[in-house]
Structures are given as structure tokens and as C-alpha cells.
Amino acid sequence: MxxxxxxxxxxxxxxxxxxxxxxxxxxxxxxxxxxxxxxxxxxxxxxxxxxxxxxxxxxxxxxxxxxxxxxxxxxxxxxxxxxxxxxxxxxxxxxxxxxxxxxxxxxxxxxxxxxxxxxxxxxxxxxxxxxxxxxxxxxxxxxxxxxxxxxxxxxxxxxxxxxxxxxxxxxxxxxxxxxxRMDEEVKIVKKRQSAIAQLLQIKELSKELFLLIIIIALVSIAQTNFSKYLDMYITDLGYMPSTIGTLVFTTGMVTLLVSFLVVPYLNRHFKETKTLLVVVILQAVFTALTFGLNQSHFLLWGYTFFMVYTAGKAIYEPAVAYHLSKYTEISPGVLMGSRQSAISLGAIIGPLIAGLIYDDIGVWMFIVLSGILGISAVLLFIYNKRVKV
Structure with a gap:
């Protein structure tokens, strides 16, 4: 203990x-x-x-x-x-x-x-x-x-x-x-695959799983940029660093509460693909409201609408991982490696693109990210119709 x-x-x-x-x-x-x-x-x-x-x-x-x-x-x-x-x-x-x-x-x-x-x-x-x-x-x-x-x-x-x-x-x-002390009596001999090898595993997936990996990458692009550029945007609005710290602290508390109180309930009562679809739709809508309404009241939207997006993010990750675990005919290494590659690529490509457009379009970049979540929701709807797991 x-x-x-x-x-x-x-x-x-x-x-x-x-x-x-x-x-x-x-x-x-x-x-x-x-x-x-x-x-x-x-x-x-x-x-x-x-x-x-x-x-x-x-x-x-x-x-x-x-x-x-x-x-x-x-x-x-x-x-x-x-x-x-x-x-x-x-x-x-x-x-x-x-x-x-x-x-x-x-x-x-x-x-x-x-x-x-x-x-x-x-x-x-x-x-x-x-x-x-x-x-x-x-x-x-x-x-x-x-x-x-x-x-x-x-x-x-x-x-x-x-x-x-x-x-x-x-x-x-x-x-x-x-x-x-993280000492272990028995060491693992088998080597993990390189990032490139994990990425190449995607070609082994079925059409349905390949579609899901695309969705994961798109959601990663949106979520990464909301996370990385929120600090910058709040700074550009003229707020002090303490404002950023307090808002992010609040999102962390929301994440914890949802993880411990809401996620277990949803796992017991709802199919995870339906949960994912509803969550991504809500994220698209409430981020669009956060950044689409009058930005002179940004903190009001940040502590209300953006917290709905935050709660959705806390539900999204475990739901994806649990759903992938149901594909028992494919090795967990291939599945989780493909998932991590999609997340990583989204986290690399997303900021590169955002860096090129943020200075020119400002808050509209976040509306574009909401649109990407909307596209992800449409693809999730299609995935829901096709998937049998």
C-alpha cells in the first residue's frame, strides 16, 4: 500500500x-x-x-x-x-x-x-x-x-x-x-514496435475499422487544437495567466467528476458506439456555441458551454478504448497501435495546419474545429450503421 x-x-x-x-x-x-x-x-x-x-x-x-x-x-x-x-x-x-x-x-x-x-x-x-x-x-x-x-x-x-x-x-x-521503486523480477523481453511499424499496421484493418481510425484521427486534430490554442486565444483576448489557470483547473475537475461518476454508468447502460455518436455531436454543437457567440462574454461561455465539451472528452476516450477491445479477432497490439498512431498523427498534423490559419482567421479557427467534429459525427453515424460489434 x-x-x-x-x-x-x-x-x-x-x-x-x-x-x-x-x-x-x-x-x-x-x-x-x-x-x-x-x-x-x-x-x-x-x-x-x-x-x-x-x-x-x-x-x-x-x-x-x-x-x-x-x-x-x-x-x-x-x-x-x-x-x-x-x-x-x-x-x-x-x-x-x-x-x-x-x-x-x-x-x-x-x-x-x-x-x-x-x-x-x-x-x-x-x-x-x-x-x-x-x-x-x-x-x-x-x-x-x-x-x-x-x-x-x-x-x-x-x-x-x-x-x-x-x-x-x-x-x-x-x-x-x-x-x-519500479523494479520487476521478470523483465519483458519482447520489443515493442516502432511508431512507423505501428502506423503500417493500419493496412491490416477491415473497412469499418479503417473508417473508425480515420474518425479517431479527425477527432484528435480537433481536440488537440482546442487544447493547444485555448491558452493562446485567452491571452489574445487580454486575460491574465491566472484566468487561464483557473479555467483549465475547472476543466480538470469536470473531467475527474465525469470519469468517476458518469463514465461507469454509461458503460453499464448504453452501447459505446451510440455513446460516441452522441458525445461527438454534443462536442461539435457546444464548441461552436462557445466560440460563435459574442466573445466579449467568453468566460461565461467557457464556464458553461465549453464544460459540456470537456465532459464529452472525458467520456470519449474510454468509450473508444472499450469499443476497440471488442474486436477479438484482431490482436490488441494492432488495434491499440493503430489507435495511438491515429491520435499521434492528429496531434502532429492538427497544430501544423492551425498554426498556418490561426493568425489570419482567429476565433474562426475554433469554428472550423467544431466543423471537423461535426464531420466526425457524420462518419460515426455511417460507422454505426455498418459495424456489427
Missing amino acids: HKAWLLLAFSLLVGLGMNLAHPVTPAHLDSIGINKSLFGVLFASMNLGQFIFAPIWGNLGDQKNRTMVAFIGILGYAISQLLFGYFTNVYLIILVRFTAGIFACAILSNGLAHISVNPAFGRNKAKLISLFVAFNVIGSTLGYYIGGTIGDYFVGQESVLMYIQAGFNILLAIFTLLFI
């Missing part, structure tokens, strides 16, 4: 440490003169680092020491954030965002893998995995809230938050090395 609580504390602190500087990142990039058209490249470069290196860190964790892999990941992320605050050259910033992605994907994935393969957790394994994810969400929202509050005192000097974040993560890396 003591070890379980340490792992939960680790998950919470990682979430906090990785989000401290997020509320001030758009203002920081503005203050050093980075063109908004390049923001998408910065976001995509981090996602690209995760896409390429996640299987590599997974293999190292399976075969070597997971604690050491997590330590390297946290320390590498800390150094990347330190350099992010120091550099003003856009090409160097793109490079350190890429390295931040490389190291970030080494951390939580190995924690979850350790819980899933450790027989000591026994029947509590599923509950501990859920709590591990939930504690990370709590940490993330706390990081946004604390970072936003501190950021109000460093307007025009946002790089200070990157230095604070780097220092916190260096301390967290030391804490991990000293107190977190």
Missing part, C-alpha cells in the same frame, strides 16, 4: 511539474517575438518527439530499470524547459520542444506499465491504474492553476516560469530516484 501511494504521489507531481509554465507559454512566445504562424510548428514538434520515441522508452522500460528511465525522462524534460525559457532563436526553440516531447513520453507510460505487469498489486490493479491517471489529471490542473497565479507577477518576464518549472522537475527527478 505504501508503494501504491508513492506511485500516486509521483503521478500527481509529474502532472504538476509538466504544466506549471503552460498558462504563460503563449505570452512568453509573444514577448520574444515568435510569429503566431510558428506556434503550430512548436506544438507539433513536441508531439513528433513523443510519436517517434514512445516505443523506444517503452522498450527500455520493459527490459531495463523503469525508475531510471523515468528519472532520465524528468531530468531531460527539465533541461528542455530550462532551454525553452533561455532561447530566443525560433529554430533552437523548435529543437528543445522536440526534445521535451522525447523525454516527456518516458515518464508516465513506464509508471502505468509497471502497475499493469506487477503481480503485487493483484486485484487492485485496475483501480490503481484509474487512480494513477486521475492523480495525474489533478496534478495537471493544479500545475495550470499555480502557474497561472504565479504568472500574473511576471508579465513580460514569462521565462521565469520556465526556470521555476525546470527547478521543480530537477527536484522531482531526485525524488523519483530516491523514493520511487
Whole structure:
């Protein structure tokens, strides 16, 4: 039990440490003169680092020491954030965002893998995995809230938050090395597939599953850009970092409540394909309302309509994973690998496109994203008609 609580504390602190500087990142990039058209490249470069290196860190964790892999990941992320605050050259910033992605994907994935393969957790394994994810969400929202509050005192000097974040993560890396034990008696020998190999697995899927993978990629494009550009948009509206932190903290609390209270009920009473269709329709409608109504009242829409979108996002992910698990004739590795590839590609392609259009069309970009969710809902309707699972 003591070890379980340490792992939960680790998950919470990682979430906090990785989000401290997020509320001030758009203002920081503005203050050093980075063109908004390049923001998408910065976001995509981090996602690209995760896409390429996640299987590599997974293999190292399976075969070597997971604690050491997590330590390297946290320390590498800390150094990347330190350099992010120091550099003003856009090409160097793109490079350190890429390295931040490389190291970030080494951390939580190995924690979850350790819980899933450790027989000591026994029947509590599923509950501990859920709590591990939930504690990370709590940490993330706390990081946004604390970072936003501190950021109000460093307007025009946002790089200070990157230095604070780097220092916190260096301390967290030391804490991990000293107190977190993710040792396993039996190491996994089989190597995980590379990101490219996972992507190529998509050709093995049926027409229906291929359609679902396309839908997952489209939803990923929309959800990634809502997440990445919301901070920037709120900054452009003239609000302080604390406003961003408080709003994101609220979305985190909504996510937790929905995950624990609503998702189990829906899983018991409704078919997941129907749930997915309704959820994506609601997300399309309520994001369109959030960004389509009078933006001088944005915070009102943010704390009402956008929370419906947030609740839908909390329902969407487990529903997709559960539905894919029903395809018993296809290996779980192929299914989950294809799903992760679709999500990753959406997280890379989405910000690249958004970076090109946001500076020109502003809030209308979010209306376009609502339209992508609407298209996804139409495709889900077609999928529902065809699928037999």
C-alpha cells in the first residue's frame, strides 16, 4: 500500500511539474517575438518527439530499470524547459520542444506499465491504474492553476516560469530516484514496435475499422487544437495567466467528476458506439456555441458551454478504448497501435495546419474545429450503421 501511494504521489507531481509554465507559454512566445504562424510548428514538434520515441522508452522500460528511465525522462524534460525559457532563436526553440516531447513520453507510460505487469498489486490493479491517471489529471490542473497565479507577477518576464518549472522537475527527478521503486523480477523481453511499424499496421484493418481510425484521427486534430490554442486565444483576448489557470483547473475537475461518476454508468447502460455518436455531436454543437457567440462574454461561455465539451472528452476516450477491445479477432497490439498512431498523427498534423490559419482567421479557427467534429459525427453515424460489434 505504501508503494501504491508513492506511485500516486509521483503521478500527481509529474502532472504538476509538466504544466506549471503552460498558462504563460503563449505570452512568453509573444514577448520574444515568435510569429503566431510558428506556434503550430512548436506544438507539433513536441508531439513528433513523443510519436517517434514512445516505443523506444517503452522498450527500455520493459527490459531495463523503469525508475531510471523515468528519472532520465524528468531530468531531460527539465533541461528542455530550462532551454525553452533561455532561447530566443525560433529554430533552437523548435529543437528543445522536440526534445521535451522525447523525454516527456518516458515518464508516465513506464509508471502505468509497471502497475499493469506487477503481480503485487493483484486485484487492485485496475483501480490503481484509474487512480494513477486521475492523480495525474489533478496534478495537471493544479500545475495550470499555480502557474497561472504565479504568472500574473511576471508579465513580460514569462521565462521565469520556465526556470521555476525546470527547478521543480530537477527536484522531482531526485525524488523519483530516491523514493520511487519500479523494479520487476521478470523483465519483458519482447520489443515493442516502432511508431512507423505501428502506423503500417493500419493496412491490416477491415473497412469499418479503417473508417473508425480515420474518425479517431479527425477527432484528435480537433481536440488537440482546442487544447493547444485555448491558452493562446485567452491571452489574445487580454486575460491574465491566472484566468487561464483557473479555467483549465475547472476543466480538470469536470473531467475527474465525469470519469468517476458518469463514465461507469454509461458503460453499464448504453452501447459505446451510440455513446460516441452522441458525445461527438454534443462536442461539435457546444464548441461552436462557445466560440460563435459574442466573445466579449467568453468566460461565461467557457464556464458553461465549453464544460459540456470537456465532459464529452472525458467520456470519449474510454468509450473508444472499450469499443476497440471488442474486436477479438484482431490482436490488441494492432488495434491499440493503430489507435495511438491515429491520435499521434492528429496531434502532429492538427497544430501544423492551425498554426498556418490561426493568425489570419482567429476565433474562426475554433469554428472550423467544431466543423471537423461535426464531420466526425457524420462518419460515426455511417460507422454505426455498418459495424456489427
